Amino acid sequence: DVVLTQTPVxxxxxxxxxxxxxxxxxxxxxxxxxxxYLHWYLQKPGQSPQLLIYQxxxxxxxxxxxxxxxxxxxxFTLKIxxxxxxxxxxxxxxxxxxxxxxFGGGTKLELK
Amino acid sequence: xxxxxxxxPGLVKPSLxxxxxxxxxxxxxSSYGVIWVRQPPGKGLEWMGxxxxxxxxxxxxxxxxxxxxxxxxxxxxxxxxxxNLQTExxxxxxCARLGQGAAxxxxxxxxxxxxxx
Numbered sequence: 520d521v522v523l524t525q526t527p528v529x530x531x532x533x534x535x536x537x538x539x540x541x542x543x544x545x546x547x548x549x550x551x552x553x554x555x556y557l558h559w560y561l562q563k564p565g566q567s568p569q570l571l572i573y574q575x576x577x578x579x580x581x582x583x584x585x586x587x588x589x590x591x592x593x594x595f596t597l598k599i600x601x602x603x604x605x606x607x608x609x610x611x612x613x614x615x616x617x618x619x620x621x622f623g624g625g626t627k628l629e630l631k
Numbered sequence: 632x633x634x635x636x637x638x639x640p641g642l643v644k645p646s647l648x649x650x651x652x653x654x655x656x657x658x659x660x661s662s663y664g665v666i667w668v669r670q671p672p673g674k675g676l677e678w679m680g681x682x683x684x685x686x687x688x689x690x691x692x693x694x695x696x697x698x699x700x701x702x703x704x705x706x707x708x709x710x711x712x713x714x715n716l717q718t719e720x721x722x723x724x725x726c727a728r729l730g731q732g733a734a735x736x737x738x739x740x741x742x743x744x745x746x747x748x
Binding site: 520554570574613615619624625 | 740
């Protein structure tokens with residue numbers, strides 16, 4: 520199975536600051552069709568996960584441009600600029616290239 | 632708008648079968664896949680399986696022997712059945728649509744299932 524390793528496990532950020540989360544894969548996430556199925560989610564406390572970024576760098580509908588995704592192959596990054604209170608929660612990366620589809624272990628974003 | 636809602640028993644005895652329903656609205660099950668994901672208390676997310684728009688299914692190999700996903704397109708419902716439940720199957724169970732960018736774009740609120748005698 521593909522293992523996604525997220526770092527850091529937790530992140531203390533001041534409001535208005537910038538956060539960066541890494542997601543490293545044990546295998547390349549480039550599909551045979553050329554697409555890279557690496558997505559990012561935020562799970563706020565007591566809620567279901569919500570899609571932020573799909574296919575590495577595409578923001579989902581309604582997601583502010585403070586969120587950006589980048590990377591290729593096995594290394595991916597989610598950046599959150601100008602952190603706001605509603606950004607707090609656990610961030611997960613998900614790969615949908617290889618079966619079984621797998622999630623990273625999560626990164627908890629908290630206020631400093 | 633797109634909505635999904637999970638339903639099912641909150642408590643299941645060990646060794647018995649779990650049956651959950653995901654009722655969707657705002658889209659057609661013939662056009663979109665639906666996935667199931669679970670999350671044990673305080674832990675991370677595990678993809679369980681998918682039923683595609685054409686009705687085909689794929690399962691996480693770790694659960695494949697116990698898991699079955701089906702649907703009733705006329706009722707806009709997707710069903711999950713998992714047999715031989717153990718205490719480690721205690722989790723929040725979510726269904727989600729497989730949509731934009733091949734991502735799980737809309738999620739239900741989840742249903743908590745506790746396995747206990």
